[in-house]
Amino acid sequence: MSVVIRLIHIIGSSWLTMVMAGLFGCLTIASNIGLMAASAYLISRAALHPSIMELSVAIVGVRFFGISRAVFRYLERYVSHDATFRLLGTVRVWFYTKLEGLAPARLLEWRSGELFSAIVGDVETLKEFYLRVLAPPFIAILVVIGTCLFLATFNLLFVYVLLGGVVLLGILLPIIVSIVQKSIAEELVAGRTQMKAQLVDSITGIVELAAFGQTRRQAQRIAELEERVAGLQGRVVNMTGMVDAFGLLIVNGTVWLVLWFAIPLVHSGQLEGIYLAVVALTVQSGFEAVLPLPLAVHYWSESMAAARRLFAIVDRTPAVLNKTEGIMASADATIKVEGLSFRYHEQGTEVLRDISFTLTSGHSLAIVGPSGAGKSTLLYLLLRFWDYDQGSIWLGGHELKSYHSQKLRNMFSVVSQQSHMFNASIRDNILLAKPDASDIEFQQVLESAELSEWMKTLPQGCNTMVGQNGYALSGGQRQRIAIARALLRNAPILILDEPTVGLDALTEEAIMGTIEKLMEGRTTILITHRLTGLQNMDDILVLEAGVLVEQGSQRELLAREGLFYQLWHLQHDVV
Amino acid sequence: MVDKRLMEQIKHHRQQFFLLVGLGFGGGVLAVLQADFLAKIINGVFLARLDWAGVSSWMAILFAIMILRSVFVWLIEVTAHSMAAYIKKDIRQQILASLFTLGPIYIRRQQTGELVNVLVEGVENLEPYFAKFLPQLFTAVTVPLIVLTVVFPLDFTTAIILLVTAPLIPIFMTFIGRTAEEVNKRQWETLSRLSAHFLDVLQGLTVLKIFGRSIEQIQVIHRMSSEFRDKTLGVLKIAFLSALVLELVATISTALVAVSIGLKLLYSQIDFHQAFFLLLLAPEFYLPLRQLGTHFHAGMAGSAAAERIFAILSLPKTRDNRSGEMSLPRQQQVNITFENVHYAYDDGERPALKGVSFTMRPGETVALVGGSGSGKSTIASLLLAFMSPDKGNIFINGINLAHIKLEDWLSQVAFVPQSPHLFYNSVADNIRLGRESATLAEVIEAAKNAGAHDFIMSLPDAYDTLVGEGGHGLSGGQGKRLAIARAFLQDAPFLLLDEATAGLDPQNEAVIDEALHRLMQERTVLIIAHRLTTVYKANCIVVLHEGKITEAGPHDELMKTQGLYSQLVLAFRGEK
Incomplete structure (x- = not known):
């Protein structure tokens, strides 16, 4: 957990832009909910053949939400890209400042350019932590709260059903996935590494392969490895496919369940009929905020791993303490x-x-x-x-x-x-x-x-x-x-x-x-x-x-x- | 983006492909049915005042549809992945076959990084192309068509709104696709320029520190980040506008549909069930088109990878006049004759050998001497059958090498290259390259002969230690000893040795010298020589210059003739 706290510390002055990006993200989704709810209301209302005046508010609402969604989406994109660049700058400055104190002794240990590139890559991965790990839950929570407040004006039952769906889709499902995937992930990574090594060897070791008459054997080895990796990957896809399927079923199922509870309420007059469609569509479109959560789990483990590697580097003690006093120079260079x-x-x-x-x-x-x-x-x-x-x-x-x-x-x-x-x-x-x-x-x-x-x-x-x-x-x-x-x-x-x-x-x-x-x-x-x-x-x-x-x-x-x-x-x- | 050559690859996996198309179609139909039943139920409860019992059968059907849709989603992903996996494997095998046919001569002259990249990342990029982009592309075509077919008879206005806006989406999509690609590219360029700078500063930190300039870089990094941000955002601002328009088309037409059917309802030109059904269908109509956008990048990356892949696959295979079918049983003694051998690289553009003739008698050691580009390594490549002479012949014990079965010949050549390649594999398996069937005892025996056993035993897992790229690092001298162990294990009658140009560690050198001396016993040996001491010991020295043999004979003889060789030797002695 301390890793997360340290990461949040690094954000510094970029936090405002990030919050703005998150808010615009909320408003974009909220507009869509508004559009669907207002449309449903408009149609239900019109079905009762009122005067056109009574529909005018709904019509304005539908038009407003239709436009605002696009505008908010635009703003969200703009601000979140701004935040990306800011964060990258902030993280880089942070890392460089730390490293400067450790240089050059600690640097000499990683001479190879690849190691440097890996570190630069890790620094870049960190930005995902802010944009894809911190932001989605923030947006989801705000949107879900808003949707619940709206649904609560009709009946608290709907709120419970929605919350149940959200917890299933946004929290339980990702956790189950990460647990099950972990079991295969290691094997898959090992398989991929081996596969890559064999492919690299096929090119860089071509002289030996050809001279020892091993090319056919090598191609065969790669085919076998490929089948093994594909098999493992197939198991992963089988699972992610199932997760996607369950995700869709949870969204649809929640709508279905809301109907289940709403039907008797309408019949008994506890819920006005014109709101039936509104409730159903609100629930359905509210899930837009929850859908990115499973992905956040993926980025979570990725960015945590990167953060741990970077912290391991910057947490080392300098080999030499910078001395800012003492003898300035000597004329004799013996x-x-x-x-x-x-x-x-x-x-x-x-x-x-x-x-x-x-x-x-x-x-x-x-x-x-x-x-x-x-x-x-x-x-x-x-x-x-x-x-x-x-x-x-x-x-x-x-x-x-x-x-x-x-x-x-x-x-x-x-x-x-x-x-x-x-x-x-x-x-x-x-x-x-x-x-x-x-x-x-x-x-x-x-x-x-x-x-x-x-x-x-x-x-x-x-x-x-x-x-x-x-x-x-x-x-x-x-x-x-x-x-x-x-x-x-x-x-x-x-x-x-x-x-x-x-x-x-x-x-x-x-x-x-x-x-x-x-x-x-x-x-x-x-x-x-x-x-x-x-x-x-x-x-x-x-x-x-x-x-x-x-x-x-x-x-x-x-x-x-x-x-x-x-x-x-x-x-x-x-x- | 729909690359014809990539579509060709699907041919062998037609069943899976049609299954995918069918599933996509079925998914679309189910989406429409779901909307219909949802509308039916709400209509029934809201207007027809039905109670639970009245709609329970519809509710059951609705739930069944929902489950079926999820099953379809799962099936699509699994099928798409399995198809993609097969295609990836096919293409990798095709590339490998192509590269192996082109052979080491071609590959060594390429940028290996690029080839590796195509083979690893390039092919990997096809996965999202086949598994995500293509299925989505078909859904994006079929689902809107299904929706339109349903909407037309129900309400003409809605159909027209959808029909008019539908083409706008692909149009904007391609437009956005282009600008998005532009934006992505620009953003990527900016980001990679920033990270290149960052990398530059990190790598140069030692220099900066020595010069006392490292602290000020903090400001520079900060300033560059801000400058790049402002510049890129300026560009992005405009580019995002097109995305705004796309979003507007989708949402506003939903709003238009809602308002128009709302008004029709008001004037009883349509009933509620139909109206609500239409409202539900409008987003379904646009959804697959918009989802296509999220897989756009996969499509682009896939077709970009295809370019590079098919560039390799379409390379002309070098003419190979080997008709080698004759088997060559294991020989005790090998004698080799080059008879007026010519060879030129780049289709005759770059002559490397211009009529070379010489003979190696059984058990004899021949040293090839000459500057770089004199043709030494071409002779080695010809002997390893990486290519065949353009003109002239090479005879092995009187049989033309071109007629001998490749495997038969190669099994009788032990090759010790200048800087041996170590494969990402165990030490034992690296030595087994010499003879795959060798037992561990035989491997150890060979390693002992090569003076490699002691250092191998000091490795973390001894003979099971992984070496090569990503494995345990070995020094140049240690790698060389493994290559010598390979040769001992192979125990071939002919030894081809490419000597190291610079051995810098006297101890290592002594061990290697001793091992090589043992290896050379009773074999026919051809050395591409770089060291005088080696040359002195050879039975015959062949001096090459610009693809021709200028002189040949033992050391003493050549010194007497005072040709190129004696000049070379004297030059070095002079410095001494």
């Missing part, structure tokens, strides 16, 4: 690491074990090793994405923890393997590093990053949009933009995190050339598993499984014939 050990989780294995090294201000250091050696972790600790608890890191003679968090990060420039590009212009992507950079500064940076020539070939120059995550850029261009960012930022310490991964040899060489310019006068740390261009580094650390196994210049390391030598050999054994 980095000293002493006896540093680290594990991500308390029960987890040590990712770094007793690492010690010194990088003097203005010098360069490379960290190499097989994947999983702990290179990136070391970098995250330097940037204070995580806090270490064993050993220490000193920057310019001060412990890292004594710095102001953001000011500390301002001392670093990072060029990483897949620098994120925002879906904005090239200019904006570069200016991210320094929004108030002058035009001259900007041009200089373009020149140094060797972007200006390419930029001239673009019709829109530096205003060219780079597309979602820079898909319109080649790997080399992307890295050059990242280099331009780093240049503009002009921080004393430069961190290069596999800056040439995924580039072809020629581009790699060119990019490394540009990077050398960037390194001038800066304390540099290069993380790489490509062992090229290391001859100019002052010092190289070789990590393996979190342990510093070798250290020295390239010449020294090759002479030693240890792990570095093996790695180097393997990489140069390529045709």
Whole structure:
């Protein structure tokens, strides 16, 4: 239940629009009830052949309701779409604000784009909670109350019958459905997942399927799975079909039951005959408000699941508390690491074990090793994405923890393997590093990053949009933009995190050339598993499984014939 | 929206389809009957002053009709779903058959995401099309017709009102359908642009944080949401107007019918029973038409999916001149001869092999060397019979490969690809791809030979661990070892090995090297080589350049001739 309360909390200022949308929804249905009741009254009344004057009110009523329904429907649509957009905005701002506090440490755990998309999807699902879970009961309750008050003027019996139908259709039926469906749902989800996996495998594994002569077998497997899933689905449909059938029977049955009770009342004169048709049609059209309720149950479980997943994310504690005081900067960029050990989780294995090294201000250091050696972790600790608890890191003679968090990060420039590009212009992507950079500064940076020539070939120059995550850029261009960012930022310490991964040899060489310019006068740390261009580094650390196994210049390391030598050999054994 | 090609699919399920149409018709008739009896009863009680006993038989019939209607609703849903399920299965099988015939060469060059999408989501979209949209479409035609047939003899004015407004509904519906589609599209675009931005910011949060720009994004998200909202609502405001008109047509004509028959009643031109019956029928007349609107999207999605599905189904199947009927019993030794083999991709547009001839003797290891695009993988694809040579022949122990039964040949080729695909299945079943009938003991034996047993045992469920997309993640080296285990299990006389371009972990590499060495014993081996150490060891090196063999022979010999190969080797040594 606390999930619901938290969700309602998030709505904030959007509640008014939502209530408006709900009210217009009520009025739309009420108009229809009005139309049917007034029509029934008009006809019944006319059957008694009164003067036309006596019918005029009814005629006006019929015409009024005929028009008002359409108008209210229009307003409802408009306002509810307004509410949708508002809610989405509100939920997104809420989620982003929470996440911002957790970034980047907690974010690094979900690197894959799919996970990000799933989260974006969950945020979107939340809007259904407000529009399709909260709104329908609200509308149903108001409409049913109104209808009951109207029916009560004739006879309380009708009210009881209507309420009985409403409870059956709007509450009991959905509950029964959700209970029964749950039993099949799990099996169905499992079947569908398997089916999807098999279909994906048929495409992505086509080489193996064809090479091992398995294509026919695969098609057969899928046909079998499909039959199984269809069988399960058939059981679900059988049930939902039955539910729909019962739903219709409840609506019709309620009308029938109202007649049952009304007939003797008319005969005994307790109910005027002209109202018989009115009562019957009012009851029938009142159910319009109750029909969406079963669907609300479906959205309920869906949005609760999404909410739980999102809350699980935002409820995590930040890996590092944002420190807004402390040392602002240090002129000396000497980095000293002493006896540093680290594990991500308390029960987890040590990712770094007793690492010690010194990088003097203005010098360069490379960290190499097989994947999983702990290179990136070391970098995250330097940037204070995580806090270490064993050993220490000193920057310019001060412990890292004594710095102001953001000011500390301002001392670093990072060029990483897949620098994120925002879906904005090239200019904006570069200016991210320094929004108030002058035009001259900007041009200089373009020149140094060797972007200006390419930029001239673009019709829109530096205003060219780079597309979602820079898909319109080649790997080399992307890295050059990242280099331009780093240049503009002009921080004393430069961190290069596999800056040439995924580039072809020629581009790699060119990019490394540009990077050398960037390194001038800066304390540099290069993380790489490509062992090229290391001859100019002052010092190289070789990590393996979190342990510093070798250290020295390239010449020294090759002479030693240890792990570095093996790695180097393997990489140069390529045709 | 009524896609002819989709209707074709119904052909095989005619019975169910006619049953559906019949049920829809029956449902319409029942709705009319229900209105009639309701009117009869109310008329009887209200005007004829009948008591309970007087109307009890009508009440019983009315209740029976109501139950029957519900049964029809249930039957329609069940029948429609079962028809849709059959059709979905048919179409999936057709697509798969089509793709498998087109083969890996075609598929590898497509965007796999798109193919997967058609196969999974695309076909799934046909479910609401066949199960919801089509049945509703028939109801929307039959029910109004039934109602009109009943109304005409009763009251001409009402019939005219219905008749005049009826065409307005489909007209507006198509109009709204179009604008609604436009609105949906626009709204969807807006929403997806918003969520794309949101995704963008989330994915770039690390960068924003490093640059100290993350806080201000809160404002940006808020502002973008509001701007988009205002813009989209401006568009929607107009689009909703057409929906307003549709709603007006339906409600106002009900109101018109009510008023006109009310006046007729007043002047005794009609009796109450008929009048009330007509009033009840008017909404029934419009209901199916309006319900069609709610399934409109299913219709659109279905026909959109059909486009993509039939695009795949109508692809021209590559000519395949395999007449392979000859069986090839299991060979102890395999020798392979390429005789002036030509092959070009894209119907001869892109030549890949231009007259390649070479021979592999039993037990020999041949290394293919050459840059990308030199024709190495084309040779592998030809040997795996993914396609047949355009010109020239490949002989297996003297028999033309084109004449050999495909399964017979493939069972004798063990293939270890560069980056093996792992299927969403258990580790054991992934290895069993090499030989489906293998026992677990045999699988374990193969895994031990491939140096994979130890890491498999450390997985959560050992040999039963699910791997592949969505399963337990394995490293590249581990996947490779499973592929080698497949080859051991298959125990084929010919081994086709596509070497990894970059092995970066010396430990992993050592295990794989050792396993491969064992695997290569006493087999004829063709390696697409990327590593010098492998090439040195080969009995024969075949150097390819732009689809032709430039030189062939053992390492020492080739170094002496000082051709392309020696240049390649020297270039790398130079760097060392």
